[in-house]
Amino acid sequence: MRDFDETSITEAVLASVRSTPNARVRQVSEALVRHLHAFIREVEPTEAEWESGIRFLTETGHLCTDTRQEFILLSDTLGVSMLVDSINHRLPVGATETTVFGPFYVPPPRYPNGADIKAHLKGTPMYVSGTVQNTEGQPLKGACIDVWHADRVGFYDLQKLDENSELAGRGRFYTDADGSFHLWTIRPSPYPIPHDGPVGKMLAAQGRHPYRPEHIHFLIEAPGYRRLVTHLFAAGDEYLDSDVVFGVKDSLVREYVSHSAGTAPDGKAMQGQWYSLHHDFKLATDA
Numbered sequence: 001m002r003d004f005d006e007t008s009i010t011e012a013v014l015a016s017v018r019s020t021p022n023a024r025v026r027q028v029s030e031a032l033v034r035h036l037h038a039f040i041r042e043v044e045p046t047e048a049e050w051e052s053g054i055r056f057l058t059e060t061g062h063l064c065t066d067t068r069q070e071f072i073l074l075s076d077t078l079g080v081s082m083l084v085d086s087i088n089h090r091l092p093v094g095a096t097e098t099t100v101f102g103p104f105y106v107p108p109p110r111y112p113n114g115a116d117i118k119a120h121l122k123g124t125p126m127y128v129s130g131t132v133q134n135t136e137g138q139p140l141k142g143a144c145i146d147v148w149h150a151d152r153v154g155f156y157d158l159q160k161l162d163e164n165s166e167l168a169g170r171g172r173f174y175t176d177a178d179g180s181f182h183l184w185t186i187r188p189s190p191y192p193i194p195h196d197g198p199v200g201k202m203l204a205a206q207g208r209h210p211y212r213p214e215h216i217h218f219l220i221e222a223p224g225y226r227r228l229v230t231h232l233f234a235a236g237d238e239y240l241d242s243d244v245v246f247g248v249k250d251s252l253v254r255e256y257v258s259h260s261a262g263t264a265p266d267g268k269a270m271q272g273q274w275y276s277l278h279h280d281f282k283l284a285t286d287a
Contacts (some may be wrong), residue, residue, distance in 0.1 A: 010037040059198045067158045069103040073199045076100055076245035077208075091226075094135040095284040099247040101229050102217060104156040108146055108170040114266055116184035119168030123152035123186030125274040126256070127264050131179040132220055132281050139179025140283065143222035146172050147183065149215070154191025182266060187256060187275050190214045190239050203244070210244050213237035214256075218281070225283035232279055254279055 004012050013033045020026035045053070063070040075081045081100045089098040111117060132143040148170035150156050157168045169188070173181045192210040195203060203210050215231040233240060233248055234256045240248050257276045264270055 006041070010034070013037070056198050056202070063197045067104075067161065068194060070194075070197055070199060072103040073193055073197075074202075076102075076247075077193070077199055077203060079246045082246045085229075089226075091284045092135060094282055095226075096228055096230055096281045097249045097251050098229055099231050099249060099252060100245055101219075104158050105146075105148060105217070105219070106158065106167070106170075108148060108172045109167060111171040111173060111183065113173055113176060113181055114183065115171065115173075117147065117169060117171035118184070118186045119157075119166050120164050121151045121157075121168045121186050123188075125270070126185050126187040127182065127266070127274065127276040128185060128216065128278075129180070129182035129265060129276070130279045130281060132175050132181070132222065132283065133179055134225065135282050135284060137282075139175070139177070140222045140225070141175055141177050141179060143175040143179070143220055143225075143283075144172065145175065145181055146170070146217075146219040147185075148217045149185065149188040150191050152186060152189050154189050159194075184268075188214055188216065190237060193244055208244065209239075209242065211239045211242070212245060213239035213243055213248060216277070220281055220283065222283055224286055226286050228281060228283055230281075232277060 010033065014030055017026060017029040017033065020029060060070045060074055072081070075084075085098055085100060091097065108117075128147065132140045132145065134140060148156070151169060157164075157166075157170065169185060171183065173183060175181050190211055190213050193212060194200070195210040200210060214234040214237050218228070218230050218232065220228040220230075231247065231252055233253045235253050240253065254277060259270065259274050259276060261270055261272060264274070265276065
């Protein structure tokens with residue numbers, strides 16, 4: 001194994017991994033080598049550009065912590081996360097569509113139906129309700145629903161733990177016998193992904209903004225059904241057509257309905273402006 005040049009090096013590397021015992025590892029290794037070498041041949045980087053790329057990946061790794069995952073942000077902003085999601089969630093007709101998981105999930109505290117998860121967050125009240133059903137429309141009792149979202153200025157609680165150690169804007173609920181759930185929180189807002197690191201520099205160099213449209217995350221699980229990870233986006237948001245992580249799907253865009261005072265669906269007397277959001281989620285069987 002010597003004297004390789006730009007035309008022979010690829011086959012030499014491929015030959016070195018062909019005896020990999022695990023078939024899946026072999027498949028992935030061979031594909032990685034083929035596509036990575038093809039990329040290098042196409043762009044023909046200078047040595048300085050190659051070194052810059054290594055620094056970029058190194059800086060990306062250095063920024064990863066328990067509350068920030070820069071590599072997930074990189075995957076998201078290059079559309080890789082949504083491509084992986086699409087490949088892994090080829091769902092039957094009628095099932096609620098999936099979208100990216102995002103880097104700000106942690107298992108939330110459990111609440112009873114009707115509880116308010118805003119904790120210390122300030123903002124306009126929002127009533128969120130819905131049902132969990134199968135694709136035939138039958139209600140699923142006891143389905144587990146994790147909900148989380150950003151605050152009114154676009155930060156998740158995990159991003160501000162130095163200011164307040166209490167989790168806020170996230171909670172776990174279970175559906176009633178009719179498959180329903182409901183909760184109170186505040187209306188979130190559009191927000192930029194963290195762009196003070198290498199991913200932000202990449203976006204700037206590409207002439208792209210770092211914003212995601214306003215949304216609420218849902219993770220829904222029920223025995224015998226496929227786990228659902230999705231968002232509900234606010235209709236009319238200015239970033240629906242330019243989501244930096246390519247996560248918007250038309251079926252997940254919903255009206256965040258504005259109300260003025262009056263009585264909420266759960267009987268609560270309201271003063272001033274508040275919002276409501278309702279959606280019926282449908283899970284695919286775990287076949």
